[in-house]
Amino acid sequence: MEPGTGTFSEEQFREACAELQRPALSGAAWELLEETQGISVYRLLDQPTGLYEYKFIGTLRAPPDLLVDICMDLGYIRRQIPQVTEAYETECNGETVTYMKMEFPFFVSSRDCVYVKQRRELDFRGRKIQVVLAKGTSLPQFPERPGFIRVSQCQVKLAVESAGHNRSKVFIYCFVNPGGWIPSWLINLLVKNGIPGFLADLENACLRYQRRT
Numbered sequence: 329m330e331p332g333t334g335t336f337s338e339e340q341f342r343e344a345c346a347e348l349q350r351p352a353l354s355g356a357a358w359e360l361l362e363e364t365q366g367i368s369v370y371r372l373l374d375q376p377t378g379l380y381e382y383k384f385i386g387t388l389r390a391p392p393d394l395l396v397d398i399c400m401d402l403g404y405i406r407r408q409i410p411q412v413t414e415a416y417e418t419e420c421n422g423e424t425v426t427y428m429k430m431e432f433p434f435f436v437s438s439r440d441c442v443y444v445k446q447r448r449e450l451d452f453r454g455r456k457i458q459v460v461l462a463k464g465t466s467l468p469q470f471p472e473r474p475g476f477i478r479v480s481q482c483q484v485k486l487a488v489e490s491a492g493h494n495r496s497k498v499f500i501y502c503f504v505n506p507g508g509w510i511p512s513w514l515i516n517l518l519v520k521n522g523i524p525g526f527l528a529d530l531e532n533a534c535l536r537y538q539r540r541t
Contacts, residue, residue, distance in 0.1 A: 345452035348487035378512030390534035481505035
């Protein structure tokens with residue numbers, strides 16, 4: 329696909345690169361949530377949903393190409409999130425579209441999600457930066473399924489560049505609204521408590537892959 333076509337514009341990719349170099353934290357009520365494992369975590373309240381947008385800024389122990397490869401790997405996602413029982417990619421209108429199904433026990437409704445993603449490598453102000461953009465989408469090829477809540481509000485931005493031998497400088501933005509009846513305070517609490525584990529799992533996955541190769 330040519331740069332600047334499809335779901336994501338050239339400007340969106342360059343904005344992610346710019347945030348990697350200088351995160352946009354002014355002009356809105358972004359608050360520092362915590363600093364852990366070399367990453368500063370900021371959040372911003374989304375008033376309509378009561379949920380938070382998140383930005384992760386810092387360094388991880390992994391080379392950029394490998395870090396992005398793992399974030400794009402559906403196998404990694406299925407291993408890390410046992411509730412994911414089905415995940416596959418297909419091409420629709422020249423774009424890579426991912427379908428993911430998540431099944432939960434007890435009183436939590438199962439969910440599914442359809443999202444489009446694109447990966448690019450950019451030369452931004454003389455620096456080589458890997459960028460991945462992803463967001464929820466609605467396509468007639470993926471009708472809503474009975475018994476599942478469709479997660480339509482989800483967006484992820486990832487920008488990565490080298491920070492020396494086997495290290496990456498990273499910027500991650502994410503916002504996910506799982507929908508349904510789950511209280512926003514409970515979702516926010518689960519996300520906050522899960523952040524250190526998410527970062528550790530991502531680094532460990534990179535280290536395991538390096539040892540295998």
